[in-house]
Amino acid sequence: MTLRDLVVVRLGVAVNLVVGQVAAALLLPVYLDTIGTVLVATLVGPRAAIVAGLTSQVLNAVLSGNFTWLPFGVVQIVIALYAALAARLGAFRRLGTAVAAGFGLGIVAASTSAPISYYLFGGATAGGVTAVTTVLRALGAPLPVAVAAASYSTDLLDKSLVFALVAVVLRSLPRQMAVRFPMLAR
Numbered sequence: 001m002t003l004r005d006l007v008v009v010r011l012g013v014a015v016n017l018v019v020g021q022v023a024a025a026l027l028l029p030v031y032l033d034t035i036g037t038v039l040v041a042t043l044v045g046p047r048a049a050i051v052a053g054l055t056s057q058v059l060n061a062v063l064s065g066n067f068t069w070l071p072f073g074v075v076q077i078v079i080a081l082y083a084a085l086a087a088r089l090g091a092f093r094r095l096g097t098a099v100a101a102g103f104g105l106g107i108v109a110a111s112t113s114a115p116i117s118y119y120l121f122g123g124a125t126a127g128g129v130t131a132v133t134t135v136l137r138a139l140g141a142p143l144p145v146a147v148a149a150a151s152y153s154t155d156l157l158d159k160s161l162v163f164a165l166v167a168v169v170l171r172s173l174p175r176q177m178a179v180r181f182p183m184l185a186r
Contacts, residue, residue, distance in 0.1 A: 035162050
């Protein structure tokens with residue numbers, strides 16, 4: 001990785017931590033803790049995005065004292081790989097395609113995170129997704145159904161929103177800056 005890549009990774013980690021903590025503190029039914037990972041994937045590629053995602057996951061666990069975040073590191077890897085592929089295919093060129101690609105990532109991320117949440121934590125992890133699971137349980141949904149429904153609904157919304165926000169950021173980059181990132185040329 002180049003020095004530029006390392007700077008972008010640090011920026012991605014900072015974005016993940018700050019925005020993710022705000023979303024968690026507000027108990028939003030979205031995470032928004034992968035904006036930095038997706039941004040790094042679009043700017044410099046999957047390896048740097050994996051580093052940003054895993055670093056964010058570990059720091060988030062340590063800083064919050066909530067070590068239930070650690071097993072979800074695998075989700076950060078999936079997000080980094082998917083986002084880099086989406087960038088390579090041009091998904092971020094238009095807002096509509098970014099949202100559609102984010103929706104696809106929501107399906108993939110929920111398919112990865114729901115089993116972790118259910119089998120390791122009985123559906124009680126943190127933030128808004130646990131609130132959704134709790135509401136669904138109170139309405140009579142069995143635990144596996146409540147965890148899956150909460151994971152899919154929050155991930156579909158979250159990842160669509162994350163991809164839309166990253167598309168807007170990328171469109172807002174000055175041309176002189178954008179040309180420094182080969183992944184944007186694709």
